[in-house]
Amino acid sequence: MAEKIGFIGLGLIGGSIAKAIRQYFPDYELLAFDKSKETLALAVQEGTIHTSCSSIDENFRGCSYIFLCAPIAYNTAYLTQLKDFLSPECILTDVGSVKTSIHEEVIRLGMEENFIGGHPMAGSEKSGFVNSKPVLIENAYYILTPSAKVLKEKVEAYRNFVEALKALPIILDYEEHDYVTGTISHLPHIIASSLVNFVHDTDTKDELMKSLAAGGFKDITRIASSSPIMWQQICLKNKKNISRILGDYIEVLKRAKDAVDEESEQQLYSMFEDSKDYRDSMPNSSAGPIKKRFALYCDIIDEAGGIATIATILASNNISIKNIGIVHNREFEEGVLRIEFYDETSSSKAAELLKKYRYIVYEV
Numbered sequence: 071m072a073e074k075i076g077f078i079g080l081g082l083i084g085g086s087i088a089k090a091i092r093q094y095f096p097d098y099e100l101l102a103f104d105k106s107k108e109t110l111a112l113a114v115q116e117g118t119i120h121t122s123c124s125s126i127d128e129n130f131r132g133c134s135y136i137f138l139c140a141p142i143a144y145n146t147a148y149l150t151q152l153k154d155f156l157s158p159e160c161i162l163t164d165v166g167s168v169k170t171s172i173h174e175e176v177i178r179l180g181m182e183e184n185f186i187g188g189h190p191m192a193g194s195e196k197s198g199f200v201n202s203k204p205v206l207i208e209n210a211y212y213i214l215t216p217s218a219k220v221l222k223e224k225v226e227a228y229r230n231f232v233e234a235l236k237a238l239p240i241i242l243d244y245e246e247h248d249y250v251t252g253t254i255s256h257l258p259h260i261i262a263s264s265l266v267n268f269v270h271d272t273d274t275k276d277e278l279m280k281s282l283a284a285g286g287f288k289d290i291t292r293i294a295s296s297s298p299i300m301w302q303q304i305c306l307k308n309k310k311n312i313s314r315i316l317g318d319y320i321e322v323l324k325r326a327k328d329a330v331d332e333e334s335e336q337q338l339y340s341m342f343e344d345s346k347d348y349r350d351s352m353p354n355s356s357a358g359p360i361k362k363r364f365a366l367y368c369d370i371i372d373e374a375g376g377i378a379t380i381a382t383i384l385a386s387n388n389i390s391i392k393n394i395g396i397v398h399n400r401e402f403e404e405g406v407l408r409i410e411f412y413d414e415t416s417s418s419k420a421a422e423l424l425k426k427y428r429y430i431v432y433e434v
């Protein structure tokens with residue numbers, strides 16, 4: 071066996087990372103401790119992990135990576151128990167949605183040389199090992215928050231590891247992480263939950279609102295179905311940022327109310343126009359502008375013959391393909407043909423050409 075990797079908590083995120091490692095590094099030895107014995111039994115039975123641990127024990131000694139993937143307060147609480155099992159080479163990491171609290175505890179316990187915080191910006195409203203899958207982290211940003219005393223070589227190794235698992239590493243300061251995710255992730259979850267509860271509390275006797283809730287409502291409230299314990303802990307641990315952000319956001323809502331009360335045509339139009347322009351400018355794929363890949367996606371009916379036909383169309387128009395293959399990812403769960411090019415011009419030329427041949431092309 072090559073490397074040994076340990077997991078504490080093997081739910082949606084821990085399970086997805088473990089499955090991605092299994093897929094891309096089949097000779098690595100994986101072991102896990104989870105408070106749920108059923109989860110561990112299933113993970114062994116499915117062949118995701120080799121060893122299930124009934125506590126944080128000797129098995130964790132000699133791991134090259136240890137991933138803390140339980141709800142955040144437990145991750146922090148387990149640091150003390152782990153300390154004795156870490157070799158100087160071990161990279162200790164977590165996947166928690168809040169970073170300052172765990173970094174502060176790492177500093178207090180003198181574990182900075184080992185710790186690099188981690189946060190895959192992927193997930194869903196579902197939870198548990200049963201819902202985990204390797205594609206969950208594919209093409210998703212994976213934020214790394216290195217401790218001040220961790221060696222650059224360790225950060226580089228972790229960054230390469232994340233890339234090998236097909237996610238997109240990005241390095242951030244842990245405090246900046248909590249400020250940014252407070253707005254783009256924690257605030258939306260609070261808005262979604264409070265909006266759903268608002269409908270529940272103000273609905274008519276015969277629950278007309280519940281019955282009639284349409285696409286828009288469902289789009290922006292999907293995440294209200296997320297794990298209550300996870301979001302309770304996020305709000306408790308990122309209290310300062312969330313409180314300030316909520317305060318600012320309430321001011322924005324007040325301004326929207328003023329615009330309605332005052333029948334301000336200009337303000338109302340600007341609000342919807344500005345949001346439309348900005349939302350339309352956001353990249354659809356999580357890869358975003360930071361790491362630009364020139365790829366398009368295309369529906370094909372028959373995999374084998376279909377790929378050959380497309381390759382011929384592109385080659386006969388002097389468009390070189392960098393990579394081609396069927397992918398199943400978060401955006402295209404049913405599977406789609408992904409074609410990657412060397413530059414933007416080739417990608418747009420190919421899209422135009424394939425559309426002419428009546429293919430359904432997605433440029434994301």
Ligand SMILES: NC(=O)C1=CN([C@@H]2O[C@H](COP(=O)(O)OP(=O)(O)OC[C@H]3O[C@@H](n4cnc5c(N)ncnc54)[C@H](O)[C@@H]3O)[C@@H](O)[C@H]2O)C=CC1
Nearest residue numbers: 079080081082083105106140142144166167193194197198
């Ligand atoms: N769900 C999401 O979309 C995302 C979650 N995260 C972070 O990932 C972490 C885990 O979240 P999920 O995988 O979604 O949750 P989950 O509920 O799917 O998995 C948590 C796992 O930890 C285990 N666990 C709970 N308490 C434990 C304890 N005291 N000791 C050992 N194991 C324990 C549970 O049995 C479960 O298997 C959280 O810290 C969360 O902030 C990060 C990115 C996305």
Ligand SMILES: O=C(O)C(=O)Cc1ccc(O)cc1
Nearest residue numbers: 167190191192193194195293
């Ligand atoms: O399902 C979604 O859209 C999410 O927002 C998932 C998510 C939840 C928590 C995180 O820390 C990161 C991503």
